[in-house]
Amino acid sequence: MHPPVFRTRITELFGIRHPILAGGLMWLSDASYVAAVVRAGGMAFLTPRSFPGPGAFARELVRCRELCDGLPFGVNLNVSRVENHNLHLDEWLDLSLRAGVRHFETVGRAPGDLIHRIHEAGGLAIHKCPLLRHALNAERAGADAITIIGREAGGHPGNAELSSFVVAPMAARSLRVPLVIGGGIGSGDGVLAALAAGAEGVLLGSRLLAAEEVWAHPAYKARIVAAEHDSSVLTFSGTHPMGAWRVLENEAAREVLRREAAGARSYEEFADLVGGTKSRDHAYRNGEVERGMLSCGPAAAFTGAVEPMETIIDTLMAEAVAAGRRLSRLGAMDPVDA
Ligand SMILES: Cc1cc2nc3c(=O)[nH]c(=O)nc-3n(C[C@H](O)[C@H](O)[C@H](O)COP(=O)(O)O)c2cc1C
Incomplete structure (x- = not known):
């Protein structure tokens, strides 16, 4: 496993080796995916909606805990705009808390109540959203960290109109809580660029789809x-x-x-x-x-082979280190003589 390289408020908050989060993936975020990321030094989130009912989700929580070797893992809770999609939200939260989960990726509108309940149970919430305006609202509602996704993001980038790398430096200037940036990131150069832009972590989805531990065909x-x-x-x-x-x-x-x-x-x-x-x-x-x-x-275009998750994450970190060295050779740290 690649040694830790970056220490940020995100690595501290989640207690992880690398500033790498793996987003919830509908149908694909099962225990194997989440545990593979966690064991490789990142944080990932189960998607309760991917399971046929609360009972199946509860069994997946048990399986995930076993596969994670005692390391913490996360759950994605999505407050849908479609009201009857939220019927199980409280139950998913209760089951997760009872299984010992304390790390939540929240998504959707008005997450205040959800964040409040997570805090009451001693947990933390990183809220994912497409707009800086929503991020500031979520920060006011108590979110412990914010992920902003740009228009490049796989899945539902919502109303995002701007690219991740346009939003990142703006958001980093406005938010007090740590910022994670997602959308289009699939290389270590991208990880370094996100950190340089003021993010303290990155969120990946598309780059991980062909990992060996993903169950798909x-x-x-x-x-x-x-x-x-x-x-x-x-x-x-x-x-x-x-x-x-x-x-x-x-x-x-x-x-x-x-x-x-x-x-x-x-x-x-x-x-x-x-x-x-x-x-x-x-x-x-x-x-x-x-x-x-x-x-x-x-970001799927950065995928060159079906590989173990640990290889993918180690490669990202090695590339980020190489990109950092390249920058310092350019003299990025010192003013260039006129
Ligand atoms: C196959 C797939 C399924 C996804 N399903 C969800 C989901 O159920 N809930 C969610 O919050 N985000 C979902 N996302 C978004 C990811 O969590 C993450 O925000 C996004 O993939 C990051 O952008 P990237 O794909 O450019 O790395 C999904 C993304 C993919 C690629």
Whole structure:
């Protein structure tokens, strides 16, 4: 395992070796993924929604605790805009707390109550959002740290209009709590750049999709390994109740874009392409990568092979160190003589 290189308020807060967080991944954030990140020196979050019910989620918490060798791990709690998607939120929090989880990635609107309950139980909440305005609100509501995701982020970058690296220095100037930046980061150079921009950690998603410990089908991982800089597209900009959705550019995504261009707007007009378990069943389980909307951003292009999570994270850290050396050789620390 790569020795620790950076000590930041994020590494201190989470008690982790590297300033690397792995975001919740719908259908894919199971115990194997989370524990692989944790054992490699980062922090990751289970997604309760990925399990068929609270009982299955509770069993996954037990499995995760066993796989984490006593190290802490996290849970992602997403306050959905769709009210009946939040029915299990309290139960997920209770089950997590009872399983000893104290690290939460919160997402969505008005997280104040959730953060309050997490604090009452002695936990901490890092709130993930796309806009600086939302970040400041979450900080006021008590969030212990903030993740801001830029428009490049795989999944739902919400209303994000700006790139991660535009937002990072602005947010770092405005927030008092530690900042994590996510979206488009898949290399160690990117990690160093985020830290230089004022972030104290990075959040990754797309770069980790082909990790050995991710349960998805080999054909899906092969598609991620083959991804290039333009292999993702932003769908539903302004037309979906969930906001924009950055996905792998496949047949389903192209059809969504075609229907949007033709004026389709209501959920029903896209339901055959986007609904429920399609991505899980077609792509992740069966390897039919042209079917289902598959959250993914351009950072997948940094993936060169299916590798163990520890190799991915060690490589990121080694690259960050090399990028730091390159900068110091440029004389970045000293004024250049005129
Ligand atoms: C396959 C996939 C599924 C995701 N599912 C969720 C989710 O369920 N909840 C969530 O908060 N974020 C989700 N995200 C977003 C990630 O947690 C993270 O914010 C994002 O991937 C970071 O940007 P990047 O993909 O450019 O690294 C998902 C991302 C991907 C790639």
